Amino acid sequence: MAGVKAKIAPSMLSSDFANLASEAERMLQFGADWLHMDIMDGHFVPNLTIGAPVIQSLRKHTNAYLDCHLMVTNPLDYIKPLAKAGASGFTFHVEVSQENWQELVQKIKAKGMKPGVALRPGTPIEQVFPLVEAEAPVELVLVMTVEPGFGGQKFMPEMMDKVRVLREKYPSLDIEVDGGLGPTTIDVAASAGANCIVAGSSVFGAPSPQDVISILRKSVEGAQCKS
Numbered sequence: 001m002a003g004v005k006a007k008i009a010p011s012m013l014s015s016d017f018a019n020l021a022s023e024a025e026r027m028l029q030f031g032a033d034w035l036h037m038d039i040m041d042g043h044f045v046p047n048l049t050i051g052a053p054v055i056q057s058l059r060k061h062t063n064a065y066l067d068c069h070l071m072v073t074n075p076l077d078y079i080k081p082l083a084k085a086g087a088s089g090f091t092f093h094v095e096v097s098q099e100n101w102q103e104l105v106q107k108i109k110a111k112g113m114k115p116g117v118a119l120r121p122g123t124p125i126e127q128v129f130p131l132v133e134a135e136a137p138v139e140l141v142l143v144m145t146v147e148p149g150f151g152g153q154k155f156m157p158e159m160m161d162k163v164r165v166l167r168e169k170y171p172s173l174d175i176e177v178d179g180g181l182g183p184t185t186i187d188v189a190a191s192a193g194a195n196c197i198v199a200g201s202s203v204f205g206a207p208s209p210q211d212v213i214s215i216l217r218k219s220v221e222g223a224q225c226k227s
């Protein structure tokens with residue numbers, strides 16, 4: 001797994017949205033690398049969260065890497081507004097981009113954001129291979145370990161087969177896992193080869209979020225030493 005860095009990304013979906021800037025600051029002080037921003041349109045998933053205006057407001061308070069996970073039906077419509085708002089990563093879902101993923105990746109890159117692709121639990125991993133192998137490739141694959149839409153769900157360990165296949169094929173790819181990650185589930189994800197870890201309820205719901213972030217990091221770094 002040479003060359004891939006551990007990135008711990010608290011999901012701000014579990015934060016107090018009324019105090020987003022201070023919640024973000026708190027996570028960074030606790031050792032977070034990225035802030036994971038779940039953008040949902042109430043159509044691709046049955047929940048509605050935030051969009052470019054909130055990213056823009058948060059950007060005024062922090063220089064942190066804003067890892068945007070687009071659970072939306074029309075990701076193309078979000079590229080310009082999110083780039084302008086200050087998003088760092090732009091991860092769209094493969095299920096809604098089979099027609100235009102090349103255009104999406106090119107536009108995301110042209111706007112200076114890191115392109116990523118996400119897949120739902122029921123989507124076969126083979127669907128993302130062409131995007132990773134393209135001339136203008138995605139730079140991150142997000143493997144959903146719950147059905148997208150809500151925080152606080154149970155981790156699906158059977159998704160680790162997807163992570164293992166990806167890590168075997170693409171040793172230097174950023175592989176992100178999202179959903180139900182915490183101290184009791186991190187070891188299987190880390191040993192399967194995930195290096196970017198999203199964690200919402202396990203971090204924000206803990207008496208010591210700092211300890212949880214440090215446990216997640218140690219597990220990923222430990223697994224990398226063994227591989």
Ligand SMILES: O=C(CO)[C@@H](O)[C@H](O)COP(=O)(O)O
Pocket residue numbers: 011013014036038069071146147148149150151152153178179180181198199200201202
């Ligand atoms: O994308 C999503 C949910 O759709 C996630 O980013 C969740 O927000 C993760 O929350 P936990 O499962 O860690 O509570």
Ligand SMILES: [Fe+2]
Pocket residue numbers: 011036037038069178198
């Ligand atoms: Fe997410």
